[in-house]
Amino acid sequence: MLGGKVKQSPNDLSAPGEIRFGAVVVGNRVTRTIEVSNRGIGPVSILSIDAEGELSPAFVLPQPPPSKLLSGDTVKLDFSFAPTEAGRLAGRVLLHTDSVENAELAIEVSGEGVYPSVSCSQRLDFGRVVLNLDKVLRITCVNNGAVAAQVQVAGTTGRDADLFSVGANLVSNPVEIAAGKSQLVEVRYTALRLGRADAQALLRVTGAVSPDIAVQLTGEGFASDLVAAPSCLRFDGVSPGGHATRQVIVYNGGSQTVTFQPLHLVDAAGVFRIVSVEVEAQEVPLETLAPNASATVNVEFAPRAVGSFRGTLVLHNDDPVNSGLEVCLEGQGGGPNLLVRPGVIDFGRIATGMRVSTSLFAMNVGTADGGPLVIRRVSVDDAHFSVAMPQVTQLLPNDAPAVIEVEFHPDEDGEFAATISIESNDGDQPVYSIPVRGDARTLPPCDYTVVPATLRFGAVQVGASAKLVASVRNTGTAECIFTQVGIEPGSDSAYSLPDGRILTVSVLPGDRITIPVLFDASQAGDHQGAVQFQVSRPAAPNGRIPLVATAFKGCLMATPASVDFGERRLSCPATTKSILVSNNCEVPAVISSAAVGAGSYTPGEFTVTGLSTPYTLQAGRRVTLTARYTPVDAGADGAPYEIASNIQALTIPLFGKGATDDTRTDRYTQDAKPMVDVLVVMDNSGSMTDKQDHVQDESAHFLRYAMDQGLDFHVGVTTTGIIPSAGSWTRCPGGVDGGEAGRLFPANGERPRWVTPTTPNAEWVFNQNLEVGLCHWDEHGLEGGYLALSSPLVDHAKAPRTSLPNDGNLGFYRDEARLAVIIVSDEEDSSPSDPAFYSAFFRNLKGPGREGDTAVHVVVGDGTCGVVAEDSPRYMQVARETGGTVTPICMSDWGAGLAALAERSFGHRLRYPLTGTPTSGVTVTIDGRVVATGWRYDSGSNSVIFDEASAPAPGATIELRYIPACGT
Numbered sequence: 001m002l003g004g005k006v007k008q009s010p011n012d013l014s015a016p017g018e019i020r021f022g023a024v025v026v027g028n029r030v031t032r033t034i035e036v037s038n039r040g041i042g043p044v045s046i047l048s049i050d051a052e053g054e055l056s057p058a059f060v061l062p063q064p065p066p067s068k069l070l071s072g073d074t075v076k077l078d079f080s081f082a083p084t085e086a087g088r089l090a091g092r093v094l095l096h097t098d099s100v101e102n103a104e105l106a107i108e109v110s111g112e113g114v115y116p117s118v119s120c121s122q123r124l125d126f127g128r129v130v131l132n133l134d135k136v137l138r139i140t141c142v143n144n145g146a147v148a149a150q151v152q153v154a155g156t157t158g159r160d161a162d163l164f165s166v167g168a169n170l171v172s173n174p175v176e177i178a179a180g181k182s183q184l185v186e187v188r189y190t191a192l193r194l195g196r197a198d199a200q201a202l203l204r205v206t207g208a209v210s211p212d213i214a215v216q217l218t219g220e221g222f223a224s225d226l227v228a229a230p231s232c233l234r235f236d237g238v239s240p241g242g243h244a245t246r247q248v249i250v251y252n253g254g255s256q257t258v259t260f261q262p263l264h265l266v267d268a269a270g271v272f273r274i275v276s277v278e279v280e281a282q283e284v285p286l287e288t289l290a291p292n293a294s295a296t297v298n299v300e301f302a303p304r305a306v307g308s309f310r311g312t313l314v315l316h317n318d319d320p321v322n323s324g325l326e327v328c329l330e331g332q333g334g335g336p337n338l339l340v341r342p343g344v345i346d347f348g349r350i351a352t353g354m355r356v357s358t359s360l361f362a363m364n365v366g367t368a369d370g371g372p373l374v375i376r377r378v379s380v381d382d383a384h385f386s387v388a389m390p391q392v393t394q395l396l397p398n399d400a401p402a403v404i405e406v407e408f409h410p411d412e413d414g415e416f417a418a419t420i421s422i423e424s425n426d427g428d429q430p431v432y433s434i435p436v437r438g439d440a441r442t443l444p445p446c447d448y449t450v451v452p453a454t455l456r457f458g459a460v461q462v463g464a465s466a467k468l469v470a471s472v473r474n475t476g477t478a479e480c481i482f483t484q485v486g487i488e489p490g491s492d493s494a495y496s497l498p499d500g501r502i503l504t505v506s507v508l509p510g511d512r513i514t515i516p517v518l519f520d521a522s523q524a525g526d527h528q529g530a531v532q533f534q535v536s537r538p539a540a541p542n543g544r545i546p547l548v549a550t551a552f553k554g555c556l557m558a559t560p561a562s563v564d565f566g567e568r569r570l571s572c573p574a575t576t577k578s579i580l581v582s583n584n585c586e587v588p589a590v591i592s593s594a595a596v597g598a599g600s601y602t603p604g605e606f607t608v609t610g611l612s613t614p615y616t617l618q619a620g621r622r623v624t625l626t627a628r629y630t631p632v633d634a635g636a637d638g639a640p641y642e643i644a645s646n647i648q649a650l651t652i653p654l655f656g657k658g659a660t661d662d663t664r665t666d667r668y669t670q671d672a673k674p675m676v677d678v679l680v681v682m683d684n685s686g687s688m689t690d691k692q693d694h695v696q697d698e699s700a701h702f703l704r705y706a707m708d709q710g711l712d713f714h715v716g717v718t719t720t721g722i723i724p725s726a727g728s729w730t731r732c733p734g735g736v737d738g739g740e741a742g743r744l745f746p747a748n749g750e751r752p753r754w755v756t757p758t759t760p761n762a763e764w765v766f767n768q769n770l771e772v773g774l775c776h777w778d779e780h781g782l783e784g785g786y787l788a789l790s791s792p793l794v795d796h797a798k799a800p801r802t803s804l805p806n807d808g809n810l811g812f813y814r815d816e817a818r819l820a821v822i823i824v825s826d827e828e829d830s831s832p833s834d835p836a837f838y839s840a841f842f843r844n845l846k847g848p849g850r851e852g853d854t855a856v857h858v859v860v861g862d863g864t865c866g867v868v869a870e871d872s873p874r875y876m877q878v879a880r881e882t883g884g885t886v887t888p889i890c891m892s893d894w895g896a897g898l899a900a901l902a903e904r905s906f907g908h909r910l911r912y913p914l915t916g917t918p919t920s921g922v923t924v925t926i927d928g929r930v931v932a933t934g935w936r937y938d939s940g941s942n943s944v945i946f947d948e949a950s951a952p953a954p955g956a957t958i959e960l961r962y963i964p965a966c967g968t
Helices: 686-699 698-706 764-770 780-790 834-844 875-883 893-908
Strands: 018-025 029-040 048-049 074-080 087-096 104-114 119-121 123-130 134-143 149-156 164-166 175-177 183-191 195-205 210-223 226-229 231-240 246-254 264-266 272-281 296-301 307-314 326-333 338-341 346-349 356-364 375-379 385-387 402-408 414-422 431-441 448-451 456-463 465-474 480-487 502-507 512-520 527-535 540-553 557-558 563-567 575-583 591-596 606-609 616-617 622-628 635-645 649-659 664-669 675-682 712-719 818-824 854-861 884-888 911-913 924-925 928-933 937-938 945-947 958-964
Touching: 018 029, 018 074, 029 104, 074 104, 087 884, 104 119, 119 210, 123 134, 123 448, 134 175, 134 195, 134 210, 149 164, 149 183, 149 210, 164 195, 175 183, 175 928, 183 210, 183 875, 226 675, 231 246, 231 296, 264 272, 272 307, 272 928, 296 307, 296 326, 326 385, 338 818, 346 402, 346 480, 346 502, 356 480, 356 502, 356 928, 375 385, 375 402, 385 414, 402 431, 414 502, 448 540, 456 512, 456 635, 456 649, 465 540, 465 635, 465 649, 480 512, 502 512, 512 540, 512 635, 512 675, 557 686, 563 575, 563 622, 575 649, 591 606, 606 649, 616 622, 616 834, 622 649, 664 911, 675 686, 675 780, 675 893, 686 698, 686 818, 686 893, 698 712, 698 764, 698 893, 712 764, 712 780, 780 818, 780 834, 780 875, 834 854, 854 875, 854 893, 875 884, 884 893, 884 924
Parallel strands: 018 104, 123 210, 231 326, 346 431, 456 540, 563 649, 675 712, 675 818, 818 854, 854 884
Antiparallel strands: 029 074, 048 087, 087 104, 119 134, 134 183, 149 175, 149 195, 164 183, 195 210, 226 246, 246 296, 264 307, 272 296, 307 326, 338 356, 356 402, 375 414, 385 402, 414 431, 448 465, 465 512, 480 502, 480 527, 527 540, 557 575, 575 622, 591 616, 591 635, 606 622, 635 649, 664 958, 911 945, 924 928, 924 958, 937 945
16 A cells, blocks of 8 residues: 555454463363453344364363453453363464454463472482480472472371471471472470481372372481480571570489580581570570580671571580480571560559550561461469450561550559560570559549530641540549540541541549540541540549541632640740731622630630631631630640631631650660662763763672561662763763663663562673763762652552653552662762752751651762862762762772661661751660760751761660750
8 A cells, every 4th residue: 555544454353372381280170261352343243153173171261251342342361271181282262253354363372280399319318316315307309390399298207206396497288399409307306215217208299190109218316425415406587686595404324424525516507606605594605514414605696697507516525325416506687576565564554444455566577487476375463454366366567566455454453564475486585575564542533524525627728637635624623544645546537646546545623634636637528526535533444536528629718727736835025927828719708707616725826816806807808816825734735716708718727736854765666677768870881981880880788687687668760861862972871872861770671670579680680770971061960869769650550751661660659668869970960959959858858857868968079079079069068968878989999988878778777857956966765774874966957967886776766855946
């Protein structure tokens, strides 16, 4: 055809030309789903699906769809392959249609029936084992076939089958072995009888031609006067950087003194250590052991990385029977690691006869190596408390915590203390202890009042986040106890307690408790709910405060829609905030009244001026009000500022907290298991050849740091290039000629654009992603990082106005993770905005209170590099202002430099911002203990920054106490 349009066929049916089932175990069935699409303009029916010629019955064909395929429709068809014998099978299937132009569609089908092929060790000989001790060896099973194989431990047989146990190390039975892989199956021989022992371990390979495998087992039990128990010292999962200690007992049951050679370890990895030796309870070297005497050898396992480790404790001596005494050592680096929070439970004081409960949250902060964390038992050693096993008892890393309910139910007066014990397969802490305490007193019935009786938020504009306060006052003459203060189940999800649930609180006569309530007006409509609590009043133990609010979209609006004055000290001047009321309606708004309504506050604490009623606010105009908060006592205060008009009602909730204590405490909890995103911004200019090579050379060690710690990480790379550099002396890879403009490299998606712990060949992928090319001349490192973490890239899979598919960064950045930005450049930054702009962006990226969760580290010319690199004060300023580090790009030891960056990027959180500006010093406590060293206060970022070696432990509670300047 010369010119003109291509004519679309009325019936244009398309389907894959072949279906390959590959290798399938004989007796199994595999299904493949294909899509058949009508790309024409008219309807098409598939009349039948038939074999062309002879087709093995191993191929199972689908029925034709009952309905016609209209233009643009797609139907899915399931084809199956279920071989009954070994061998390759193939054929052709025809789809018959009512299409005049395309009456038949041919599909080639092929598959191969195979039998699993697994070979295992033929024999295990345990040799001589001291009577009543045991020894472990391993059967090696190798899958020599083309498909995964299921291997099942079927038991043991033979004369001495009771002396052998098989498969204790398997996480499941049967266990699957991938093609070309192997599996170790543990066999334990316990020498309970003297003399030779014979048995067979029975294994079964599902679907194999000869499914049963018998492994010959032999051993010999012999009597010795000198024994060491256990014969093999095992350490379950111990986290890298942690340690665990186990004991070996050496006993001389003979009549002669035994003399020992110096004890030593065979330990290629250097992870085992003899901590101490005690002979007859005295810490002395094991040189001799008298008859009927014993010695204790304490061995420590301290892995530095994830993995399995083995060693030997050598106890050679002059015993005539057991002179070559040795104990095998086995340890798993990584694996399950139990962390329970909170670390202490204090129920405070409640009335005798009351019941109060709270929860412990058990987490697996270890690694996937070694299988799941298994919670085996939960107990408490005092009858005034009770605990319940969690519903979930097996946890993988990053699973939601298991919830352990704890209740205090005293039936007598007194102060009670107990220990909750949580037993698990955590290698370095098999029994996790949580102290719990509570105090019970017999009290008369409580008299109290609630103000206001119903907490009414009024008409709040959509988008507002409003706080009000209910107060509960003790109006009687005796102490009142309130417990379990929280949002009532079934309440609208728009309500929450911003200060959290109140477990127990004692209120003396005349005093009160204040309960702030947060209303999230994100959804228009009426919202109902309640605050519930229990009180020391046996005749009426349950209390309730109804919650009522309306979220609306109106044209009479306030900015801000609610006012939170925060915590204000009585010793500081009153605080004021401006409120802009705008009439966006088409008619004048006649405001008939405007006043602070009923709430929980002392008269005069809240005042609003600037609006005298009646007041007419013309369409399109606005009026500025001034709200003032002058607290006269400690505690939360709240009230609605209510505006009534001819158009609509408008409520502006007012909230503040009075404080008599000039000291403020900011509280943080250290990450249980760091979740970290790392963005590397690499200079892609021509002078970076050797620097890029250095970074790539050390990239595996950088990533290995995170992998060895079992961390949850995302690591991506972008460049300092903003616009393409096509036509330069060299081309950059990645599909955009060096103009990534914040897009993660490679923008064309030829490889994964960021790596995670589960990325196949993650180290190689990261190394290749660092090879960004040398085509550019204009370095915009700060702008590149800013664009990578900003909309539209950060929240879209596809970047706007580009030709590449899926070149957005959606999924890389996680709001809940900490963020490290690492910029590597030998030229000064040329980004369009001032460095202060970028510092503010990175500091505020995570939101209020999380300024310390983002840091910018720079590897640049720092003034010491001479001609090697241009000085980079812009980069250095942003690093300083975000709590990052400056590393000279002319450093001689790139391995040490990047190792330090890995520790700063992937390590536990070190920087904790203060919510106010301290007027003098800061007191730091970790889990209630004052810490005077290992940290510093940085006035530039108004943060406490810990040294690397002094980082708070996972789950630790950090408190920063100081006197803030008024107004901060």
